[in-house]
Amino acid sequence: MKSQLIGFLMNFWISFSPALYFHSGEREEKCIIEDVPSDTLVIGNYRVQQWDIREQNFLESAPGLGMFVTVTTPSAEVLLRKLYGPQATFSFTSYISGEHVICLQSNSTRLVAFGGSKLEREESFRKTSEQTNSNILWWAIVQTLILISIGLWQIKSLKDFFIAKKLV
Numbered sequence: 001m002k003s004q005l006i007g008f009l010m011n012f013w014i015s016f017s018p019a020l021y022f023h024s025g026e027r028e029e030k031c032i033i034e035d036v037p038s039d040t041l042v043i044g045n046y047r048v049q050q051w052d053i054r055e056q057n058f059l060e061s062a063p064g065l066g067m068f069v070t071v072t073t074p075s076a077e078v079l080l081r082k083l084y085g086p087q088a089t090f091s092f093t094s095y096i097s098g099e100h101v102i103c104l105q106s107n108s109t110r111l112v113a114f115g116g117s118k119l120e121r122e123e124s125f126r127k128t129s130e131q132t133n134s135n136i137l138w139w140a141i142v143q144t145l146i147l148i149s150i151g152l153w154q155i156k157s158l159k160d161f162f163i164a165k166k167l168v
């Protein structure tokens, strides 16, 4: 009975998940701000798609790409900082209420590497890329899709609810 009720409440909360997508350049950090109550488990889901300059289309994924996920609390404390793959689920539990900042940044070094020792490779790459398109961030643009579920597990209010209803 109890677990059924929790299941129902979870479904209820999941249905409030906001979804969004944005474009991000290589190494560019993109952040979203979420107002989260305290003692709440926040689950985020994302998928990164790589822009293929030759195909002029988004690839299904971004193979070999890693994403740094950073979550900062309203008091500017880092709650989570971890490297994930191009598609991942991350989660954290808030301990204070307020605006949490969730940032995503790719770990790609393709452009960065071109500054130094890989000059030769850059030259040959440049020739092929000039043939196709003179976009500055050729094949470096990623499309990120984020889905965040909030209030999935409001521990405090659930506990109060069960105590009030004498279910525990």
Ligand SMILES: *[C@@H]1O[C@H](CO)[C@@H](O)[C@H](O)[C@H]1NC(C)=O
Binding pocket: 064, 065, 066, 067, 083, 084, 085, 086, 107, 108, 109
């Ligand atoms: C980026 O992260 C991915 C996934 O963890 C990893 O496979 C890749 O080697 C990393 N790339 C760099 C340049 O660190």
